[in-house]
Amino acid sequence: MLEIKNLSKNFGGFTALSDILLNVEPGERLGLIGPNGSGKTTLINCISGLIQDYQGEVYFNGENLNSLVAHKRARRGISRSFQIPKPFTSMTVRQNLLIPLEYAVRADDLQGISIEEQADKIIDDLDLNEKSNQLTSGLTQIEMRKLELARAMAVKPKVLISDEAMAGLSSSEVDDILKILITLNETTRITIIMIEHIMRAVMSFSERVICLDAGRIIANGTPDEVIKTPAVEKAYLGE
Ligand SMILES: Nc1ncnc2c1ncn2[C@@H]1O[C@H](COP(=O)(O)OP(=O)(O)OP(=O)(O)O)[C@@H](O)[C@H]1O
Ligand SMILES: [Mg+2]
Numbered sequence: 001m002l003e004i005k006n007l008s009k010n011f012g013g014f015t016a017l018s019d020i021l022l023n024v025e026p027g028e029r030l031g032l033i034g035p036n037g038s039g040k041t042t043l044i045n046c047i048s049g050l051i052q053d054y055q056g057e058v059y060f061n062g063e064n065l066n067s068l069v070a071h072k073r074a075r076r077g078i079s080r081s082f083q084i085p086k087p088f089t090s091m092t093v094r095q096n097l098l099i100p101l102e103y104a105v106r107a108d109d110l111q112g113i114s115i116e117e118q119a120d121k122i123i124d125d126l127d128l129n130e131k132s133n134q135l136t137s138g139l140t141q142i143e144m145r146k147l148e149l150a151r152a153m154a155v156k157p158k159v160l161i162s163d164e165a166m167a168g169l170s171s172s173e174v175d176d177i178l179k180i181l182i183t184l185n186e187t188t189r190i191t192i193i194m195i196e197h198i199m200r201a202v203m204s205f206s207e208r209v210i211c212l213d214a215g216r217i218i219a220n221g222t223p224d225e226v227i228k229t230p231a232v233e234k235a236y237l238g239e
Contacts, residue, residue: 001023001024001025001026001060001061001158001159001191002022002023002024002047002058002059002060002078002159002191003022003023003024003057003058003059003060004020004021004022004023004043004047004056004057004058004059005021005056005057005058005059006019006020006021006055006056006057007019007020007021007022007043007046007054007055007056007057007058008020008054008055008056009039009042009046009051009053009054009055009215015215016039016042016215017039017042017043017046017054017215018214018215018216019056019216020043020056020215020216020217021217022210022217022220024159024191024193025191026158026189026191027185027189027190027191028191028192028207028208029182029185029191029192029194029205029206029207029208030191030192030193030194030206030207030208030209030210031193031194031196031202031203031205031206031208031209031210031223032044032193032194032195032196032209032210032212033195033196033197033199033202033209033210033211033212033226033232034211034212034213034235035213035235035236038212038213038214038215038235039212039214039215040163040195040212041083041163041195042215043212044080044161044163044193044195046058047073047078047080047161048070048073048074048078048079048080048161049065049068049069049070049071049072049073049074049078050070052066052069060073060076060077060078060159061076063076065078071103074103074104074155074157075103075104076158077156077157077158077159078157078158078159078161079152079153079155079156079157079159079160079161080152080160080161080162080163081148081149081151081152081160081161081162081163081165082148082163083163083164083167085144085145085147085148086148087136087144087147087148087151088136089135089136089137090135090137091135091136092132092133092134092135092136093123093128093131093132093133093134093136093139093147093150094116094119094120094123094132094133096136096147096150096151097119097122097123097150097151097154098115098116098119099154100151100154100155101115101118101119101154101156102115103155104154104155104156105118105156118154119154120132122150122153122154123150125150125153125180125183125184126146126147126149126150126153126180127146127176127180128143128146128147128150131143141168141169142169142173142176142177145165145166145169145177146177146180148165149162149165149177149180149181153184157190158190158191159190159191159192159193160184160190160191160192160193161192161193161195162181162192162193162194162195162196163195164195164196164197165177165181165194165196166178166196166198166201167197167198174198174200174201177201178201178204178205181194181205182205192205194206199227202223203223203227204223206223207222208220208221208222208223209221209222209223209226209227210226211226211229211231211232211235213231213232213235218231218232218235219231219232
């Protein structure tokens with residue numbers, strides 16, 4: 001579904017990603033781990049089109065995306081949440097979803113369900129019912145994270161990429177987000193790529209885990225296999 005071929009990205013003389021080769025399957029739950037600065041967000045930026053001046057190729061359902069800007073890639077079905085949530089703070093939770101929905105939903109795939117009803121469905125899926133008509137400026141941290149995921153879902157993605165949606169949350173809040181993401185994956189069969197530093201969360205979520213270190217993939221396998229890879233341990237703990 002998503003094919004990344006020989007992707008490299010330099011910032012000046014610094015190599016952030018080096019020759020990344022990766023296939024992601026439909027409906028897969030993929031974890032992306034790696035120490036700070038290993039290139040996780042940069043990889044997502046290249047896939048989603050926020051960065052376009054990379055070397056290599058990004059294919060989605062057989063189409064080469066290289067020449068497409070971010071909003072066109074979103075239209076194809078690639079959606080990502082940001083590490084730092086960026087909602088429209090002068091709008092309510094619901095209004096924040098109507099904007100991407102207006103953009104993403106074509107008249108022919110409304111299937112008799114209005115944009116407003118679709119917003120309410122996402123609000124329900126993300127467990128934001130009580131905040132639906134509140135301004136986002138008054139949201140708590142976990143509500144902000146849920147809204148960030150809701151906004152990504154409002155693009156009607158085939159692939160949802162979540163960039164550290166759980167950072168800074170309590171253990172029970174982490175469980176909340178985990179449950180929401182697993183339910184979304186099981187009910188809609190969308191592919192979810194989870195970038196996460198919270199090992200417990202990413203290991204229980206993922207069917208497959210990839211570990212980046214200094215811009216290279218150093219492990220690719222089941223959570224158990226990856227966690228037991230000596231290079232992964234070394235990347236996290238140092239020599
Ligand atoms: N716009 C940029 N200009 C220059 N260097 C950058 C830029 N964006 C990222 N980098 C560098 O590229 C490397 C990879 O950064 P990236 O944000 O992808 O890491 P990450 O794995 O997401 O880290 P974290 O876990 O801290 O979020 C880092 O060394 C970072 O400083
Ligand atoms: Mg990052």
